Amino acid sequence: MNNSDEKSPFLEIKGLSKSFPGTVALDDVSLKVNRGEIHVLMGENGAGKSTLMKILAGIYQKDSGHILINSQPVEIKNERHALQLGIAMVHQELNNFPDINIAENIFAGREPSKWGIVNNNELYSRAGILLSEFHLNIDPHMKMGKLSISEMQLVEIVKAISLNAGILILDEPTSAISATDADFLFDILHRLKKQGVTIIYISHKMEEIFRISDRITVLRDGKWIFTGNSAELTPDEMIKKMVGRELRELFPERTILPGEIVLQVENFTRKNAFSGVSLFLRKGEILGISGLVGSGRTEFIESVFGYPPADEGIMHVSGKKVRINSPGDAINNGLALVPEDRKLAGLNLHGSLLINTTLAALSGFAGIGGVICRQEERQAADTVTKQLQVKFADLNQLISNLSGGNQQKVVLAKWLLIKPDILLLDEPTRGIDIGAKSEIYRLINKLAMEGLSILMVSSEMTELIGLCDRIIAFRKGRVSREFQRAGFDQEQILAAIMN
Amino acid sequence: MKRLSKYLQPMKQKQAILYLSRYGILIAFLILIVLMSFLSPAFLKTTNIMNILRQTSINGIVAVGMTLVIILAGIDLSVGSVIALAAVIAASFAHTDDYPLIVPVFAGLITGALCGFLNGFIIAKRKIAPFIMTLAMMTIARGAALVYTNGRPVIDLSDSYNKIGGSYFLGMPIPVIIFIVIILCGWFLLSRTVFGRHIYATGGNKTAAELSGIITNKIIIWVYTIAGLLAGLAGIVLSSRVMSGSPATGQGYELDAIAAVVIGGTKLTGGVGTVFGTVIGVLIIGVMNNGLDLLNVSSYWQLVVKGIIILLAVVLKKKNLR
Numbered sequence: 001m002n003n004s005d006e007k008s009p010f011l012e013i014k015g016l017s018k019s020f021p022g023t024v025a026l027d028d029v030s031l032k033v034n035r036g037e038i039h040v041l042m043g044e045n046g047a048g049k050s051t052l053m054k055i056l057a058g059i060y061q062k063d064s065g066h067i068l069i070n071s072q073p074v075e076i077k078n079e080r081h082a083l084q085l086g087i088a089m090v091h092q093e094l095n096n097f098p099d100i101n102i103a104e105n106i107f108a109g110r111e112p113s114k115w116g117i118v119n120n121n122e123l124y125s126r127a128g129i130l131l132s133e134f135h136l137n138i139d140p141h142m143k144m145g146k147l148s149i150s151e152m153q154l155v156e157i158v159k160a161i162s163l164n165a166g167i168l169i170l171d172e173p174t175s176a177i178s179a180t181d182a183d184f185l186f187d188i189l190h191r192l193k194k195q196g197v198t199i200i201y202i203s204h205k206m207e208e209i210f211r212i213s214d215r216i217t218v219l220r221d222g223k224w225i226f227t228g229n230s231a232e233l234t235p236d237e238m239i240k241k242m243v244g245r246e247l248r249e250l251f252p253e254r255t256i257l258p259g260e261i262v263l264q265v266e267n268f269t270r271k272n273a274f275s276g277v278s279l280f281l282r283k284g285e286i287l288g289i290s291g292l293v294g295s296g297r298t299e300f301i302e303s304v305f306g307y308p309p310a311d312e313g314i315m316h317v318s319g320k321k322v323r324i325n326s327p328g329d330a331i332n333n334g335l336a337l338v339p340e341d342r343k344l345a346g347l348n349l350h351g352s353l354l355i356n357t358t359l360a361a362l363s364g365f366a367g368i369g370g371v372i373c374r375q376e377e378r379q380a381a382d383t384v385t386k387q388l389q390v391k392f393a394d395l396n397q398l399i400s401n402l403s404g405g406n407q408q409k410v411v412l413a414k415w416l417l418i419k420p421d422i423l424l425l426d427e428p429t430r431g432i433d434i435g436a437k438s439e440i441y442r443l444i445n446k447l448a449m450e451g452l453s454i455l456m457v458s459s460e461m462t463e464l465i466g467l468c469d470r471i472i473a474f475r476k477g478r479v480s481r482e483f484q485r486a487g488f489d490q491e492q493i494l495a496a497i498m499n
Numbered sequence: 500m501k502r503l504s505k506y507l508q509p510m511k512q513k514q515a516i517l518y519l520s521r522y523g524i525l526i527a528f529l530i531l532i533v534l535m536s537f538l539s540p541a542f543l544k545t546t547n548i549m550n551i552l553r554q555t556s557i558n559g560i561v562a563v564g565m566t567l568v569i570i571l572a573g574i575d576l577s578v579g580s581v582i583a584l585a586a587v588i589a590a591s592f593a594h595t596d597d598y599p600l601i602v603p604v605f606a607g608l609i610t611g612a613l614c615g616f617l618n619g620f621i622i623a624k625r626k627i628a629p630f631i632m633t634l635a636m637m638t639i640a641r642g643a644a645l646v647y648t649n650g651r652p653v654i655d656l657s658d659s660y661n662k663i664g665g666s667y668f669l670g671m672p673i674p675v676i677i678f679i680v681i682i683l684c685g686w687f688l689l690s691r692t693v694f695g696r697h698i699y700a701t702g703g704n705k706t707a708a709e710l711s712g713i714i715t716n717k718i719i720i721w722v723y724t725i726a727g728l729l730a731g732l733a734g735i736v737l738s739s740r741v742m743s744g745s746p747a748t749g750q751g752y753e754l755d756a757i758a759a760v761v762i763g764g765t766k767l768t769g770g771v772g773t774v775f776g777t778v779i780g781v782l783i784i785g786v787m788n789n790g791l792d793l794l795n796v797s798s799y800w801q802l803v804v805k806g807i808i809i810l811l812a813v814v815l816k817k818k819n820l821r
Binding site for chain 2: 337374
């Protein structure tokens, strides 16, 4: 590790590409990272940052391209191999064992032992030394689960360093910790940097990016856009580089037909999620909600649907005060929700296209005793899937055999069958390719033209700007600003959602 | 067009594999029958076939209920003990000429349904793992049966009660007729009703089901209640057939039912399964037991063979789906 030339990059990525079914996550990305620098990776959700880091950490395998460490080409086979190569990653979702103690967590899988018997004395003394090196005043005998999130984060970093990692990857480490804890983290990162550890840091937070980084790389739509010294950049320039793309032609022409207010939410509050959110939605309107992950946008839209209900707040649907305690209540009031994660919350992947499509509207096809009229059911499923241009061979085929875009259309179809008045969409185009995205945009627009009112959460700024009549910005669980279509400005919206 | 066929090709293949894995078990069953009929001339005789059907009917009735539970991604370990509790309670109302036949039958069914309801209610409302809840119920129901009878079998049952398990209708043993009726009900419920779809949806993806407006707790409670009810029915049939309600009966029946369901292709992870598959599973176990008996294989070895068959059924299915 010591024979490297200061000027040649420590980590070099050349022409890296990676596809998932339906999407190109990384497209010919090249990047150089120097030894002992803090290199920040920026980009919108879906830009390919996480995919790139997961390839480095051995979680994903690249399709093509080269990775060089210290000018030596390497093939990273798996996570273990990445660790052997000195690459350690601290994930955004912490992967620790909450029920065992800190020392055991740090040395999980490589406990100091003889003949299979763990040497506890060594385990705790080594863990203690490591923790004190980082000035962490934590007892290694304590259970991991007792720590605060930021302490866990620091222990994970200690663990990564104890593996003699030369390259440390941090995925949004400050997304869940306080400002004081973040300061402490930055001190540690600076110390590591001085020790020659190379740090790749993913973050959305402008302030900390400029505070800690040496260089910044921007990715967009899976492509490398820019790398530069952070001292020579301004936040405004960075935002421009992150969002600057022309996707306008993907979006349908939108003529706004403002109708009467169909949904009014006042002072919606749910503990640890969002508070004091008020908004209204007109008939035929597309209202967008913009916000970072963790801003409470998903929790809000789920609570509008009663899953779970808000702790406080009043809701009116078509001028009538309603209390929505469950998705059933929401459905009865003409609401429908296309959830953020179609695999986790939208579909029964064990089931067929037919049973997924008709699930919510099923009782409409049933007679006495809940016996389904199968002909009516098939006909309805057939009509709606054709209307949405779902590509499939047979209504009885397994939903898991469809592409992501088609699966998403099935979730939409499921809800259109109940003929809702208000459609709640959470990341309606997540993980689907650009062609399917465009189709879904057209569909959303068409539904709105037909009088459906749409409330849509999205991480993709261009999508919100292309489709919506109004955009509401969420920051830390509150509405931070509202934008009218005439006044849409990517940079201002981004500034309104960033912490 | 070319692109489309490229799309369809792997799909057809996948579907072919799906059919194979669905009907593979049926093919295995047919092979087993052919094999047995060659090995033992007595096997295909009507009396023997009726014998097999009668022997399997109790496991079959329980297994239909177990199918619903497992599709729901649950498990019910309590059915064996519930059989015993229902058997002793039903039998206690069936002493000669005490009450009309409807009373013991009703008592048995209610007992089973109540145990099942408690399972479902606590699993749904208190979010207890089905394994734990039904394990507890298994012990409780067995204990209750022993308490109720003081550990002694209930005997001296009325003729009319004994007829449930012992007589024939149109040449068919009554237990077999009950089994067939339960199969048809189970099949209809699962494949033709809203409730059935909701079971698949809840077992396949609980969150998605709830977001689709399904009150999954209701589905869970109902399914366990049905499973308990069917265990109660099995207890009545069993006690009637052996003309006594024994608190020690039904031990291990839950495992036979689970085995039949799993052999029949229902996944323990939920969301997938059919009554048809379970019936084949029940019959495979029945034919095997009967065949090994006919071949004079010791009952000890029978257990070994049964275990291997369960393992084979699941291993082969996994391989097919890859």
